[in-house]
Amino acid sequence: MHGKIPMKRLIALIFSAFFVLSAAAQEAPDVLIKRVSEEVLSIVRTDKELQNGNTKRAVELVEQKVLPHFNFTRMTRLAMGKEWNKATPDQQQRLTQEFKTLLVRTYSNALTGYKNQTLRYKSFKMDGADKEVVVQTEVVRPGAPALPIDYSLEKQDNGWKVYDVVVDGISLVVSYRDQFGQEVRANGVDGLIKSIAAKNKSLENGKADKK
Numbered sequence: 001m002h003g004k005i006p007m008k009r010l011i012a013l014i015f016s017a018f019f020v021l022s023a024a025a026q027e028a029p030d031v032l033i034k035r036v037s038e039e040v041l042s043i044v045r046t047d048k049e050l051q052n053g054n055t056k057r058a059v060e061l062v063e064q065k066v067l068p069h070f071n072f073t074r075m076t077r078l079a080m081g082k083e084w085n086k087a088t089p090d091q092q093q094r095l096t097q098e099f100k101t102l103l104v105r106t107y108s109n110a111l112t113g114y115k116n117q118t119l120r121y122k123s124f125k126m127d128g129a130d131k132e133v134v135v136q137t138e139v140v141r142p143g144a145p146a147l148p149i150d151y152s153l154e155k156q157d158n159g160w161k162v163y164d165v166v167v168d169g170i171s172l173v174v175s176y177r178d179q180f181g182q183e184v185r186a187n188g189v190d191g192l193i194k195s196i197a198a199k200n201k202s203l204e205n206g207k208a209d210k211k
Helices: 007-025 029-046 055-069 072-086 089-111 174-209
Strands: 118-121 132-140 147-156 159-167
Touching: 029 055, 029 118, 029 132, 029 147, 029 159, 055 089, 055 159, 072 089, 072 159, 072 174, 089 174
Parallel strands: none
Antiparallel strands: 118 132, 132 147, 147 159
């Protein structure tokens, strides 16, 4: 009969096992991007509702497959630039939520147009100590030049998170900076929140038309 494991030793073993399992569960950033991208494209190619332009279904797909892997707080802070510090913590939270909704709606509307595209992944190398990396990909389009899409990711305790996407040399978050800055200077942070919310409402109405 085996002797009992001392409580302190048992607790140490449990935490060690948890740490190993957590570390193993964290995919390398290039593996993460490839897996999520291929999963999404596979669904887009086979889902009849998406093929028919149903953006409600596209939103559900983005929220389920894509959204968990993005750091929207950092994305919003980068998009706001120096104007971020003018917002109160409550305004920052509302801005992050509205900006997240805007990106989800915009991406979802575009997603229904992906049918014949394929993805190509460029070679990727990283040091084990890297906390931020860039994963480079290309969208191969029939009859058109390949479209480069680079993902900037940061390492967090629960895995790698995307904080910017650069499409054909244009940063997603930086592209909003001038627009957001002008709105804040003209109408304040609350004005910007209302402006993004109105845009989201417009996209929502457009989605409803395609149900």
